[in-house]
Amino acid sequence: MKTWLRRIAQATAALAMLAAAQVTSVTAARAAYPEQTITFICAFPAGSGADVLVRYFADKVAKTANATVIVENKPGALSNIAAEYTARSKPDGYTIFVHSGNSIAGNMWIMKKPPIDVVTDLKTIATVNKQAFVIAVTKDAPYKDLKELTAAMKEKGEAGSYAVNATSGKVLAEVYKQITGLNTVAVQYKTASDSLNDITSGAVDFGSYDPVFALAQQREGRLRILGVGAAERIKGAADIPTFKEQGYDIDQLGWWGVMVAKDTPDDIVNTINGWFNTVLATPETQKFLADQGGEAYITTPADAQALMAQTVKEWEEYVRIAKIPQQ
Template sequence: MISLSTQCLRAAAFALVFAGLTSSASAQAPYPNRNITLVLPFAAGSGTDTTTRIISKELGTALGVSMVIENKPGASGSIAASYVARSAPDGYTLIVTTNTPHSANPYLLKNMTYDPIKDFTPIARTGDLPFMLVINPEIPANSVAELIALAKKEPGKFSYASGSSAAIVSGATFARLAGIDLLHVPYKSSPPALTDLIAGRVSMMFIDVLTGLPHVKGKALKALAVTTKQPSALLPHLPTMDATVKGFDITSWQGYLGPANMPKDIVTKLNAEIRKVVERPDVKSQLAERGMEAFSGTPEEFDAFLKEQLLVWEKLIANAGIEKQ
């Protein structure tokens, strides 16, 4: 007869073996086999948040798992970037990033808590989010030239809000190239900045088209120009900043990164599925309606682009005369 203690020992041993087999099977299961977290550097309602939700819904369906959106705004995207940089490189924690954390911060912040290149694995670029200059409708200006004239007439009266590096650099570049005195009012993200702009507590703002356009259509804001040197296909009726302020050319990009040293097979799979989603006509159309020019490419192309953008933003920030904070 087998004693009760012996039976308990056998049961415990069996449980350990079963747990080991289950763990091993889970580890060997094809990627992905559980939810993927997408960390965003900006608040809910921002352009990055809105476009990511469109793409991630289709991406989750393609991968057969849920995509969990986790907004971590603050410190110009550094909080989100640092969090992902220190996460396990297993493909289950990614960042949907922009030029703010990965192109501009090295030249805007004195204390960087991550390296924008060494601490990340490029996966796929997903497109550009053009910016536009919007003003409070109470300001009696219907063009960039008229706004400049008003600012020169009353130096220091007008202010610009910012909720991202593109907005910070655009405002400072505008002031320098136009020769006007503007007060900078920084915010953690674009939605609260827009609230104050609509209320008239600040005068103007450079904002991504996706976030700002609904307020322009609703007459709560007035749009004067796009920030890209070439006219935007999404807003063909708006002139460019460069048409009035020569040399003005700023845009915002978006893409997926993971922690450094992600397995190549996982990167390849994610890149392939992201590209399929982004290149779908229905998804492109949804994103275009919200102000995003969607396109993608290989991880290698994205890696080269990231390194190139560091040089572009270093020059933009130096030319704008912005000092590190």
């Protein structure tokens, strides 16, 4: 009997030692994060406004984390290719999707069969900035403000056209049309850059663009921004009036966030959130975002996830108001 009890005790002790070793091993592995290259996923092509923002944060996070960070561009399908790729990736913190929260939230209602649920298949763990899309025209256009543009587009009717490429821009333009009663026709482009020749040549009358692209083109003397789709003016371009200032009740302030696969461990999530918040707190980054038409937006992982869920609910109404057909 004593021998039997001693064997049980020895086996129990061995199992306890094994369990402790496994816990120590997992803890060490987590503590070592990151120990390999981190990939930031960008849903737009290299050289686009979104790509500029993603690469900026890739560089700054790499320095903050003392890690190697690369950017992989996966454009197309209204950003669903990049979103689905991230959702299906290994939940280890080495695949990080940096993108517009509004755009992928809107896709939940624009797509007939979204490939993923952005609330349950992804985990939004940080925010990057707040920004709003804008309406812009070629620099030589005769329209000096939104009222002049609206009057001209009413005269043109269905002969008038405008460029869109992103979900947020599509909704801004459609709501603007609804409010003003325009019949202007949307022309879909894969990227904002693809529309540049058409808008500067007059083939399309205006564009609904992200502020990164629009501000860059305005500084280069190609475009002129007529209105900002948020309640307040852009910090980096305080001379550009909002829609509301010009008599159009539109407030669609957007945000960019950081997303990973849903089962990514909390300790890794907190680490990544800390990296971004550290970068966002610097004056250099705040100036960069202001120059790109936005402002730093610091949150906790819990707040970021709650924001995504709320944004999905809000965009159901936006898509309904804009009467955007499902794809």
